[in-house]
């Protein structure tokens with residue numbers, strides 16, 4: 653009996669082993685949630701680097717006051733509200749822009765509005781104090797656009813041609829070349845969703861809130877006068893930083 657039983661048990665065990673399906677390899681999905689691993693950032697609403705009337709007569713004091721203390725402040729406050737409880741309270745703006753398609757419209761619009769305006773204020777200075785393009789920047793502008801004047805004409809076209817609300821930009825693309833672009837709403841060229849991406853050197857706000865009190869519907873006049881208050885020293889600094 654034993655002689656028959658032992659081979660029978662072995663046979664059954666082999667049969668069971670052969671018919672038992674191999675465990676499926678667990679599929680590991682690509683993480684869709686971006687993880688912030690950078691340094692903790694404390695978001696701050698920086699002071700305007702000059703007085704409200706400092707850019708007169710090209711940008712009037714009332715527009716500056718409303719633009720900074722109401723519009724910019726609202727973007728900043730709403731950005732903080734939008735990220736509250738998200739787990740991304742201490743993430744950098746660059747991180748949000750790198751992963752912007754993951755985040756809500758509230759984060760996108762307000763992170764953009766917060767960053768774009770902070771940059772914009774720094775890119776302007778009272779008339780006669782902003783310096784001029786450095787030799788390095790001037791060479792790059794000439795190489796790409798032929799002359800400073802041609803560059804300004806093209807930048808003006810981007811600013812006046814942006815339908816509705818948005819921004820005009822001079823950026824450095826990944827291959828190091830200068831490019832003019834424009835974005836809608838509070839988007840910017842750092843956002844991964846933009847067709848033309850790069851590091852901003854110069855930005856111009858063409859929302860009506862930026863000019864309507866003084867210029868009404870004449871956006872082109874506002875754009876032309878912007879050149880009187882460009883802070884080229886800051887533009888030069890941003891360009892140098894992209895070369896390092």
Ligand SMILES: [Fe+2]
Pocket residue numbers: 719723769857859861862
């Ligand atoms: Fe604005």
